[in-house]
Amino acid sequence: MSAQGKRLLLNGNHAVSYAVKLAAPRVIPVYPITPQTPILEKITDFLADGEMDAEVMTMESEHSAMAAAITASLAGVRVFTATASQGLLLMHEMLHYASGARAPIVMANVNRTLGSPWGFWPDQTDSLAQRDVGWIQYYCENGQESHDTTLLAFRVAEQAMLPAMVIHEAFYVSHALEAVELVSPEQAASYLPPFAPLHRLDPLIGESWGNTVSQQMFQDHRRDLGEAMEGVAALAKAADRELEALVGRGYGIVEQYRCDGAELVIATMGSMTGTARDAVDELRSEGVAVGLLKVKLFRPFPATDVRELLAGVPKVMVLDRNFAPGTGGFLFQELKSALYGMRGAPPIHGYLAGVGGTSISPAAIKELARGALAEEPSANSVWKG
Amino acid sequence: MSYQIEEQKVFNSGHSACPGCSEALAIRFILNTLGPDTIAVVPPSCIAIISGPQPLSSMRIPVYQSTLESSAASAAGIKRALTAQGNDHTTVVAIAGDGGTYDIGFQSLSSAAERGEDIIYICLDNEGYMNTGSQKSSATPSLAYTTSTPAGKGTPKKNMAEIMAAHDIPYLATATTGYPEDLARKVAKAQRLTGGLRFIVALVPCLDGWGIPDSAGPKVSRLAVESGVFPLYEVENGVNYTLNFGPKDVPVADYTALQKRYRHLTAKDQEFLQKEVDGNWARLAKKF
Secondary structure (H helix, E strand, O other), X not given: OOOOOOEEEEEHHHHHHHHHHHHOOOEEEEOOOOOOHHHHHHHHHHHHOOOOOOEEEEOOOHHHHHHHHHHHHHOOOOEEEEEEHHHHHHOHHHHHHHHHOOOOOEEEEEEXXXXXXXXXXXXXXXXXXXXXXXXXXXXXXXXXXXXXHXXXXXXXXXXHOOOEEEEEEOOOOOOOEEEEEOOOHHHHHHHOOOOOOOOOOOOOOOOOEOOOOOHHHHHHHHHHHHHHHHOXXXXXXXXXXXXXXXXXXXXXXXXXXXXXXXXXXXXXXXXXXXXXXHHHHHHHHOOOOEEEEEXXXXXXXXXXXXXXXXXXXXXXXXXXXXXXXXXXXXXXXHHHHHHOOOOOOOOEEEEEOOHHHOOOOHHHHHHHHHHHHHOOOOOOOEEOO | OOOOXXXXXXXXXXXXXXXXXXXXXXXXXHHHHHOOOEEEEEOOOHHHHXXXXXXXXXXXXXXXXOOOOOHHHHHHHHHHHHHHOOOOOOEEEEEEEOHHHHHOOHHHXXXXXXXXXXXXXXXXXXXXXXXXXXXXOOOOOOOOOEOOEOOOOOOOOOOHHHHHHOOOOOEEEEEEOOOHHHHHHHHHHHHHOOOOOEEEEEEOOOHHHHOOOOOOHHHHHHHHHHOOOOOEEXXXXXXXXXXXXXXXXXXXXXXXXXXXXHOOOOHHHHHHHHHHHHHHHHHHHOOO
């Protein structure tokens, strides 16, 4: 293990910025939006202080920020940007464009409610609504995880040649202060090799990108994209193991917590995981056999791992801090899809809890768990506060 | 004014433009002037069609096809990445149509100009969405027929050159394919004046969209200048105006007479157009 990094009191956003400094992207297109802005402010501080060296592009919109991120990446440099909510949605067209161009951009997204009406609250619908754009998606529970995952995401993205989003929620993670142990520059240098893509926009190479292709070429390209995405789970696991060996912190692509002999497993993502951990501990101490499944890597969805972890579990309760009208909670949908056809697949309760950033306490989760143990699940997501 | 065009072979024959297309002519003078140490950004447009479907290309340089509204941001991203790698010699040029410039691409263009991005942006202006079958853009002039303005457009053309001049960019110019030496000279000048966004708007008659014969592109282009519809001038740093070719007392009716998009015009309409052109010229002439 190399020299340990410093331990600092940081909010979740600044924890990301410190990881970006370690990754040293050379182009950073930026556009402000609450609650993401502190990520980019900290980065511009690093630049002003000479601690980083990068071309910062102060764009007029998130759409242009992503447009510039794509071409800078295709011209052969490491690229980072950050956004949230409406900004992510404005990028939607370019998110597809980025994955199509196989540009391994890393972007932090701070989950915030989508208008209308306006709100500034933690809700994962913004990024979950981008689940089909060909980006790797990581959901983080706290600032420490966001710090480590940002570095990890650069590595996985550049190995898979796919863009990656590192996601945490507004305020609960983005603005909450906690002690974060930084990865040291020496550790980062050994973990993340320089970005040196084989193909890039360069007159000496003469390659182009983006012009019209035939039907067959298009299909082949989509198939290649799919294969790259399928390979991400293995790359992500290896990257996680190596990070753990280096800094002593690993997360897996999914995490199982106190699931031994569980009658009910609570499945969730992001900051809700921390609250659910406390609820599980309390229920266990009260003699209720409950465990937790944290989904960290959401795209590609770790269906194989989820199936293994939930095999033999009698019942699952999903907590979704997100909502798609007409289909319900996103994790609920994905889990049902992943478990469909599995022999002895557990019935799943889909609970909408914390949508719009409402506070869900450990006590509330305990009550939901007791209810879920006693009731038969509905086919659709159920509103639980 | 004499300028010797020096062509480097970047744009090649065998491209898929319509026979007689002025846009292909413009691309030839642009790319063959800029030379091989160039990367082009092209949004969806006839320009993208002319550049060729993958894996073929009529352009012997890297070409990136952007989304319609992001040419300037995309070009800027390439230039910044080259700068970050210590490359200070490669020219990055965006070549977009008027829809991609005056309309949907304007936001990103304006911002790239304001940020002083070290790129060249060339708008090949054929006064409408010609690649999709001639719909109105904000570059479509008063009373012109398009499929979305079948009775003729009720509002004037947006004055893009003056809007860009208001950005105080190092260099902007108007040009047209009927004056190839002037166009090539301006491209070379834009390439030389680094340190900010350089903008050229080139009027390129569209055979199909304007309803003109295959051989009429250069003639219509010259009449646009001689009638005062499209004066050719340059502006440095937003203030130093130079007139290259101005009106020569040719009636606007001589210009419109060659184009089917104006065939519905009444005598009163002609009078209206003449007055509009005279007014625009009077306003512009004060700046030289």
